[in-house]
Amino acid sequence: MTILVIAEHDNASLKPETAKVINAASQIGGDIHLLVAGSDCAAVAEEAKTLSGVAKVLLADNAVYSAHLAQNLSKLVVEVAGDYSHILAPASSQGKDLLPRVAALLDVAQLSDVVEVVDADTFVRPVYAGNAMATVQSLDDKKVMTVRPSAFDAAGNDGAAELVAVGSVHEASTEFVSQALTESERPELGSAGVIISGGRGMGSGENFELLEALADKMGAAVGASRAAVDAGFVPNDLQVGQTGKIVAPELYIAVGISGAIQHLAGMKDSKVIVAINKDPDAPIFQVADYGLTADLFEAVPALTKLI
Amino acid sequence: MKVLVPVKRVVDANVKVRVKSDQSDVETANLKMALNPFCEIAVEEAVRLKEAGIATEVVVVTVGNKSAQEQLRTSMALGADRGIQVETDAALEPLSIAKLLKAVQDKEQAGLIILGKQSIDGDNNQTGQMLAALMDAPQATFASEVKVEGDKLTVTREVDGGLQTLSMPLPAVVTADLRLNEPRYAKLPDIMKAKRKPLDVLTVEELGVTLKSHQKVLKVTPPAAREAGVMLDSVEALVEKLKNEAKVI
Numbered sequence: 154m155t156i157l158v159i160a161e162h163d164n165a166s167l168k169p170e171t172a173k174v175i176n177a178a179s180q181i182g183g184d185i186h187l188l189v190a191g192s193d194c195a196a197v198a199e200e201a202k203t204l205s206g207v208a209k210v211l212l213a214d215n216a217v218y219s220a221h222l223a224q225n226l227s228k229l230v231v232e233v234a235g236d237y238s239h240i241l242a243p244a245s246s247q248g249k250d251l252l253p254r255v256a257a258l259l260d261v262a263q264l265s266d267v268v269e270v271v272d273a274d275t276f277v278r279p280v281y282a283g284n285a286m287a288t289v290q291s292l293d294d295k296k297v298m299t300v301r302p303s304a305f306d307a308a309g310n311d312g313a314a315e316l317v318a319v320g321s322v323h324e325a326s327t328e329f330v331s332q333a334l335t336e337s338e339r340p341e342l343g344s345a346g347v348i349i350s351g352g353r354g355m356g357s358g359e360n361f362e363l364l365e366a367l368a369d370k371m372g373a374a375v376g377a378s379r380a381a382v383d384a385g386f387v388p389n390d391l392q393v394g395q396t397g398k399i400v401a402p403e404l405y406i407a408v409g410i411s412g413a414i415q416h417l418a419g420m421k422d423s424k425v426i427v428a429i430n431k432d433p434d435a436p437i438f439q440v441a442d443y444g445l446t447a448d449l450f451e452a453v454p455a456l457t458k459l460i
Numbered sequence: 461m462k463v464l465v466p467v468k469r470v471v472d473a474n475v476k477v478r479v480k481s482d483q484s485d486v487e488t489a490n491l492k493m494a495l496n497p498f499c500e501i502a503v504e505e506a507v508r509l510k511e512a513g514i515a516t517e518v519v520v521v522t523v524g525n526k527s528a529q530e531q532l533r534t535s536m537a538l539g540a541d542r543g544i545q546v547e548t549d550a551a552l553e554p555l556s557i558a559k560l561l562k563a564v565q566d567k568e569q570a571g572l573i574i575l576g577k578q579s580i581d582g583d584n585n586q587t588g589q590m591l592a593a594l595m596d597a598p599q600a601t602f603a604s605e606v607k608v609e610g611d612k613l614t615v616t617r618e619v620d621g622g623l624q625t626l627s628m629p630l631p632a633v634v635t636a637d638l639r640l641n642e643p644r645y646a647k648l649p650d651i652m653k654a655k656r657k658p659l660d661v662l663t664v665e666e667l668g669v670t671l672k673s674h675q676k677v678l679k680v681t682p683p684a685a686r687e688a689g690v691m692l693d694s695v696e697a698l699v700e701k702l703k704n705e706a707k708v709i
């Protein structure tokens with residue numbers, strides 16, 4: 154049994170999600186190979202070689218893969234899919250874009266957002282915004298799945314994998330036009346130990362500075378509810394929830410967020426949850442370890458001062 | 461250009477589902493059902509393309525039993541021109557749905573297919589990508605902006621780091637994210653008009669698709685419950701708890 158993991162990277166460095174998927178793969182058991190597909194991404198492959206548990210790094214380095222488009226990347230993955238028993242990728246926007254396409258080309262099912270490995274055929278995944286957990290047995294001989302990174306610890310860094318070049322050139326009719334990535338000095342939502350999220354109660358984008366001041370003092374990431382993103386207070390990539398990022402930090406502080414099921418779906422596995430809301434009946438208090446009924450415009454600056 | 465919009469009937473987004481006591485599934489009997497929110501956004505986008513003179517016809521298609529006709533009517537009240545129900549009682553996996561949709565697309569030859577990025581019951585986020593694979597067509601998932609110029613499609617996508625813009629030739633498959641648009645409310649005359657729009661029923665056999673199960677759901681259980689927390693009366697008390705009890709700061 155050999156498992157193929159698709160590495161997530163930006164052609165310069167490996168994303169932290171990959172090490173978590175490697176850990177999930179180790180729990181399945183068997184050898185692990187890691188596919189690094191991209192353009193001018195040899196540095197990524199070097200980094201990938203050190204991941205504990207990886208026996209082989211497969212490098213497909215070609216300009217056609219620079220934007221990681223599902224249209225041709227899926228063909229590359231199918232080309233190298235050979236005898237692998239499992240094909241895994243993080244449940245990131247890239248993994249979710251790519252793996253269903255791979256599965257359909259292989260005529261097998263895809264499992265989304267795996268949070269637990271029961272055995273080599275059986276996995277647990279959330280459904281209905283995490284209000285139920287389904288234990289699913291795959292009947293396919295090749296199991297294709299996205300793994301929820303927040304559900305697994307990262308694999309270590311003491312590996313020394315062998316590097317091999319693979320794959321032919323598959324062209325795509327899709328063209329990359331541009332991207333606008335949010336630049337931030339703060340940690341990424343996916344890897345932050347502390348996250349401070351604001352909701353509609355923040356009232357405006359400027360008011361998010363209150364949360365940023367606290368975040369900077371705590372070395373935290375800033376997140377948001379859908380309502381805050383929809384209102385244009387903050388960019389889309391800060392959204393936490395069923396259809397945004399799924400996070401599980403040590404500490405999650407929800408400020409001016411009511412606690413709709415779709416928001417809870419993205420953060421209720423956090424270790425410690427704090428909620429600050431002026432409405433004592435807000436549903437967010439039902440999942441909070443520590444609740445504070447208060448006006449956020451007083452509580453947040455006070456908290457920033459005390460911490 | 462014809463636009464095909466696959467849609468799904470799901471438990472309403474505001475309903476919190478419960479797991480059945482025999483752990484076979486979630487209890488869906490007597491729950492309020494609705495058009496999946498992402499599908500609603502997909503329908504709205506297609507209708508706007510028609511209103512802009514870009515699309516000539518908007519066809520909605522669903523795979524499900526007779527009750528799913530209700531969601532086809534809802535979609536037609538929003539402005540879709542006609543509906544297709546692919547009749548089945550089985551709860552099908554995304555790959556099977558994608559194969560049926562491919563068969564419908566082979567008949568309809570739409571220039572653009574827009575679907576929701578995920579349905580809020582299975583949370584799979586797969587059908588659009590699988591359909592694109594079966595059609596060997598380009599895909600643009602998680603769309604927050606769609607522009608059609610001639611036979612070129614330009615889509616802005618919500619990705620983990622921010623936004624990405626891709627362009628591709630038609631036919632193509634787009635999956636709708638939340639911020640693509642805000643769907644309209646259907647007005648009463650539109651709801652009445654929708655009842656008279658054409659709705660065809662097709663069977664799986666007619667579409668010539670053989671379906672197979674790739675997975676077995678062994679059990680469905682409630683998520684781990686969180687222990688009840690405490691309400692505090694001051695910021696000082698909160699900081700004290702975080703430091704000394706939770707030890708997270």
Ligand SMILES: Cc1cc2nc3c(=O)[nH]c(=O)nc-3n(C[C@H](O)[C@H](O)[C@H](O)COP(=O)(O)OP(=O)(O)OC[C@H]3O[C@@H](n4cnc5c(N)ncnc54)[C@H](O)[C@@H]3O)c2cc1C
Nearest residue numbers: 352353354378379380394395396397409410411416431449
């Ligand atoms: C298909 C679908 C997918 C969705 N996906 C997501 C998702 O991924 N993530 C997500 O977050 N949502 C998602 N939603 C939306 C979700 O249902 C809620 O609408 C949203 O989470 C509400 O955001 P909110 O809590 O910020 O706003 P509200 O519900 O309006 O809550 C604002 C809160 O702020 C409090 N408040 C106001 N002023 C103050 C003050 N001065 N001090 C303290 N508290 C104050 C209020 O008491 C209130 O509780 C989705 C919805 C659907 C239908």
